[in-house]
Amino acid sequence: MRQVKDVRLGDHVCLAFAHEAEQRAVAGAFVSAGLDRGERVMYFTDDPAPDGVRDWLAEAGVDVSGAVASGRLEVLTAADSYLGPGRFDPDLMIALLRTTVGDSLAAGFAGLRVTGEMSWALRELPGAERLEDYERRVTGLFAEGDSAALCQYDARRFPAHRLTGLRCCHPGEVRMDDLADGERLRVTPSYEPGGELVLRLRGTIDRNTAPAWHAVLDHAAGAGGDVWVDLSELEFIDVAGTRALARAAGRMSDGHRLRVRHASAALRKVLRLTGWDGATGLSIEGGLPPVTRP
Structure with missing residues (x-):
């Protein structure tokens, strides 16, 4: 392929x-x-x-x-x-x-x-x-x-x-051509039969790949419909990358959502602890775990 x-x-x-x-x-x-x-x-x-x-x-x-x-x-x-x-x-x-x-x-x-x-x-x-x-x-x-x-x-x-x-x-x-095709981060777009854009991520999201990640999120926010972000092959995402994800969800227009598939336990925990899980337009497949207090 x-x-x-x-x-x-x-x-x-x-x-x-x-x-x-x-x-x-x-x-x-x-x-x-x-x-x-x-x-x-x-x-x-x-x-x-x-x-x-x-x-x-x-x-x-x-x-x-x-x-x-x-x-x-x-x-x-x-x-x-x-x-x-x-x-x-x-x-x-x-x-x-x-x-x-x-x-x-x-x-x-x-x-x-x-x-x-x-x-x-x-x-x-x-x-x-x-x-x-x-x-x-x-x-x-x-x-x-x-x-x-x-x-x-x-x-x-x-x-x-x-x-x-x-x-x-x-x-x-x-x-389709990759939206990001560097050695450290690759983002491959495709479409669901219903017309939703799917972005499949491989590699890592950190300060080295932040510019490419922000460009991908800008593309998602302007796609004009719900967008799925598939993290099944993503190895790592730092806190800054997670914050950028939540902010991009808030820029989705006309009630559309940024829907995250296969989020790791670590990412789910960061979203819950920071409160970014409440970002307008963000949806995490499978939900998030409750916050446990000592």
Whole structure:
């Protein structure tokens, strides 16, 4: 499982997303990186229509108008790409991609970057049952090093057994970029199916990692919904880091909460003794132990 920022030409990766916010974060970063590197980018959408994709890419900071006008970005429907002949034919699709790679290189692009939403395969369309065969075989084309692909699968819609098989058809998988990726602290974001942001922490929170921790908390406070903070892999958090957590909870807007999972006994005790457990917007899964007095 790699961060999307690490995807390069030659890669064929899968994104199994739980919510549109996760999908857009990864796909938007994939598109933006390709444009920045001088690659031609093609986006095959199933839902919404191309105008909808162009709109949210623009909201994410992509110069959509300029990229489309210059031919660097093209957004097509599944009907105009995967299902162009009126059915899904792996041989025709691979041949089309190979031709497009050659055309892109001849036009002066550094390569071709393709991303596609694959939910069309869940409809009873001719050839849809051949998707797994296509995903296995097309890897060879991307492995030649002149193109890359990000295949998007909605984990809420694909049956679990089929999604597992499709993921195995790809040499790799991607996720959202880390919010902090230092040696001492790593914070990996993801989304729950209901749209809640989840921040998974690994490492330590102390004075050395305080700037990164404060930046993460600023992101959480501005996320616009409830945020889960998963501490199951956090080794240590100092008192200053705990205070920052409580203060960030107080900045949550519109009644949203900062919800902490897997808080250690030590952290729970500090929150209780300091009174920070009463911070507006803070919720500790499992509650806190009572204060014992001598």
